[in-house]
Amino acid sequence: MTFPLDTIFYVGEAIGVLAFTVAGVLAGVRKRLDAVGVVVIAFLTALGGGTLRDVLLDRRPFFWVAHEEWVWVVIVLGITGSIFMRARHFEPTFRAIQWPDAIGLGLFAASGTQIALDAGSTPLIATLMGVVTAAFGGMIRDILVNDIPWVVASYQLYAIIAFAGGWLVWLIGALGAAPALAVGIGAIAITLTRMLAIVFNWQLPNWRINDHTGVINLPN
Amino acid sequence: MTFPLDTIFYVGEAIGVLAFTVAGVLAGVRKRLDAVGVVVIAFLTALGGGTLRDVLLDRRPFFWVAHEEWVWVVIVLGITGSIFMRARHFEPTFRAIQWPDAIGLGLFAASGTQIALDAGSTPLIATLMGVVTAAFGGMIRDILVNDIPWVVASYQLYAIIAFAGGWLVWLIGALGAAPALAVGIGAIAITLTRMLAIVFNWQLPNWRINDHTGVINLPN
């Protein structure tokens, strides 16, 4: 039984899109966007990073044009998710968004890196493309709702894990492993590291010198 | 006497650009941007959506590069409009922006959809490109002046009308009508529906459960 690379990528993309769509719907509902707004923010969160990567690499068609089902998934999840949460007066916490987001981070960073390597990018550019794929959607999401993007201001280990994981994907491939294996290991490593960072609240060194504990808690 | 498709598109584009430029100038003046800022916001409002559509569809040259007169129109209207409004202490209301905006919405959504269909897009992608053409400029305008984009947070029927109208453009064309006819009918249908939505304050279901009336008034 073989798992061709395209299938691996497709399944990974599916999980990543689902995870980021859920994260986007939660963010839109928390900010009380209307139904159109929830779909737009879910779309940008889930597909914005990969779209920018494809524009930067000059790849056409976009992955969501080639796989139009993602667009339907985002639209349907955006509408049903917002109706469901409204009906149940469900108030998603910021922390609840973190878990699906960690899965999306790993899958998008690893696959984005590999896609850029396949397109001939150097390791540095490819890793940056992985970070763009994984983190740009969330940046746009935060800018849209008028927040300073969490990814640049939270002191959490987030983009930096994606960056390190991209180098891991490149290294494994450079050692001779199949790309699908490199992406799989990279994605798992990024997601697990990110989950550990959430659990133990690992942080970047911070500036807030008035904070006596030296720890910044996750907003809830 | 014939009206070739290019001419129809050109005239529609002219009206749409004028309408969105006026909407952009009004928004910039309300936010007290300087003269450069009014021109920039007018440019982004009028030409930003079509530019993103062209980037996504990989079309070159951009429509405002092929028709450089739009750029001059935006620059001249931006400067004269801001001088005039300043001299008269004219305070444009939000509602005043809505009417030219409705015309731009119809023309840009319908023509954007048809341009994407001509480029080989599926109906779903083409409709989304129509929405991007019509609504992205306004999103960028609001982000630039640090507002949550009205299009995702107003509970007004706006992007959803453009979305429905895009499907109408596709349907009319699929039934065998000439593209110019499809665009014309689609543009009129979108603009009229949007104007009715303004007049009757039609809204998306809203979350604001503390609001006893269930109605959100347009900001003025």
Place this chain on the structure above:
Amino acid sequence: MTFPLDTIFYVGEAIGVLAFTVAGVLAGVRKRLDAVGVVVIAFLTALGGGTLRDVLLDRRPFFWVAHEEWVWVVIVLGITGSIFMRARHFEPTFRAIQWPDAIGLGLFAASGTQIALDAGSTPLIATLMGVVTAAFGGMIRDILVNDIPWVVASYQLYAIIAFAGGWLVWLIGALGAAPALAVGIGAIAITLTRMLAIVFNWQLPNWRINDHTGVINLPN
């Protein structure tokens, strides 16, 4: 001894990237972004404008892909700059950012204009591409940290100097001078004019009719 055009452009690009990186690091530190955030904002400030220009002109590879050293410069300066400023409790003022920024403005506007002219753009489009190259990075920087972009709301002479300087680059070239000479003169003219505008606080006519002096001071 000859200075081929590529070398001139390369040196100019180097100085511009350094100047804008410093401006970006200062802005990120002032807003208390984390280390990743400082690198991201430095990257966008220094390389964002040229990237958008290349996307709009459909040029590949991007200048920072062709010259990967810029990416390393931005990463290293971003990290060391934020460590240094944190260790010294250094509080950069807004005015301190203005001087390197003026150098970047001149170099990026002049070289961006010439690059667009080389790509076949008309003078108007080329000048706009110069303005995009020089000013878009700063706009994105401000949007990222949730400010209304200084370039559209400060009443300072900034983008308009870049715009005028772009026409100067075109004019000198049209009179028969070598492109490198046109870029050099244009860059110096823009930078000097901008520095004079800072020193003498030259301003665009302003709207703030309650301001008795008619002068808006630079924020410090």
